[in-house]
Each structure stands twice: as structure tokens, then as C-alpha cells.
Amino acid sequence: MKSHNPPLEPIIEYGVKDLFSKRRLSGIALAVRSTTSLDLIVHAHKLGWSGMVRRIVICQTEALPTKDTSMGQKPVITVEDITNIALEERRPGCEKGVLHEDAPVQTAVYRVQPGSGVPTHLHSRVYDLFVGVKGNLEIRYEGQHGNGLFVLKPGAFCRMPPGVRHEVSNPSKTDEAFFLLVQASHEGFDYVPVPFRTTEAALPFSPRT
Numbered sequence: 001m002k003s004h005n006p007p008l009e010p011i012i013e014y015g016v017k018d019l020f021s022k023r024r025l026s027g028i029a030l031a032v033r034s035t036t037s038l039d040l041i042v043h044a045h046k047l048g049w050s051g052m053v054r055r056i057v058i059c060q061t062e063a064l065p066t067k068d069t070s071m072g073q074k075p076v077i078t079v080e081d082i083t084n085i086a087l088e089e090r091r092p093g094c095e096k097g098v099l100h101e102d103a104p105v106q107t108a109v110y111r112v113q114p115g116s117g118v119p120t121h122l123h124s125r126v127y128d129l130f131v132g133v134k135g136n137l138e139i140r141y142e143g144q145h146g147n148g149l150f151v152l153k154p155g156a157f158c159r160m161p162p163g164v165r166h167e168v169s170n171p172s173k174t175d176e177a178f179f180l181l182v183q184a185s186h187e188g189f190d191y192v193p194v195p196f197r198t199t200e201a202a203l204p205f206s207p208r209t
Contacts, residue, residue, distance in 0.1 A: 110178065132152040
């Protein structure tokens, strides 16, 4: 009986190293059966052949190396009480302590005395992510999507996008306040003092027009 099976199209066999160096074989699908064999199904359209290669070529290979993810790790940092760490004064009545910093992000805790805070400013590339820790703070802001006043209470969160003018103040007459600030991406950080356009700043040392 005459076979009606279509003729086999060309079959390509590469070693593993060659396989990954052949950029033209972007249609290759790999199904890894074990560390010592690969099933290679080569899609040949980009090589000028039509359809799918109709045979599976088994290539015996050496065991593929696995990366030891335990190497190069940074130490774990734990803080039992972030309101009781060493702080550095940034301006009268406002102190900052850095908990974590690398190129993409900085995490810090701020202690703000009554009547003090962070004067009006903006960042051109950095998100300010505020989390209330203790006491109440007022965050005033002006941006393309509107102006507002948000009270940052313990457990509250506020995301301040790049370009938005904002000010953080402690309106209390008697109680200090703490907040956690995550700045991302801290790489390329900038601090631009600017006045509000229409909002009245709470801090006497915030820039004015």
C-alpha cells in the first residue's frame, strides 16, 4: 500500500551550547524531560521551510548547572520599634532615621515635633509613599488631578506621585508624630523646594510666592 504520509521536512540537530547561540531559531520550543535530555521541536518558518518539523530529535546533554541562590545575599534587618531608633535632625523639630537603602528604594522613619514638618517641595522622578505610625500628620498637596488635605493617621497610607507639590506638617500643639516614608525609585533622587500655587501652606518655613 502506498503511504500517504507527507515527506519529512528538514531536521536540525544542535548541541545545547549551539542551540542557544542560534538566534535565528526564535521559534524553538523546548520541553525539558530531565537534566540529561532535551526534546527539540524546531519551528522552521524563519529558515524558509513551511510547517513544523515532523520529527523530535533527542539530544543527550550534560547536566545543566543551577545557580546557587544562597550566594551574595544581604543580611536580614529587623527593628522591634521603629519609633525608638537613632535619628538625625533634618530641620528644627523634624528628624529622620534610614531603615533601608539601596539604589532602587529608601525606607526611613520620621519624627515630627508639634508645629514642624517637611516644607513644600516636589520630586521630578520619585514616588513618596507615606505610612502613618504614631500621631496625626497633615499632608497638603497640589497636582494636575486636584488639590487636597489628607490626615495621615496611624495605619493610613498616602502615595505622592512625581511632580505633585506637597507639604507634611504636625498640627498638634503637644504631641509628636511618626511616619514611615518609602521613596521609590531613590536612584536619581531630587528634592525641589517649590511654593504652593493656590493652597495655603501650614508651615511658616515653607516656600511662598
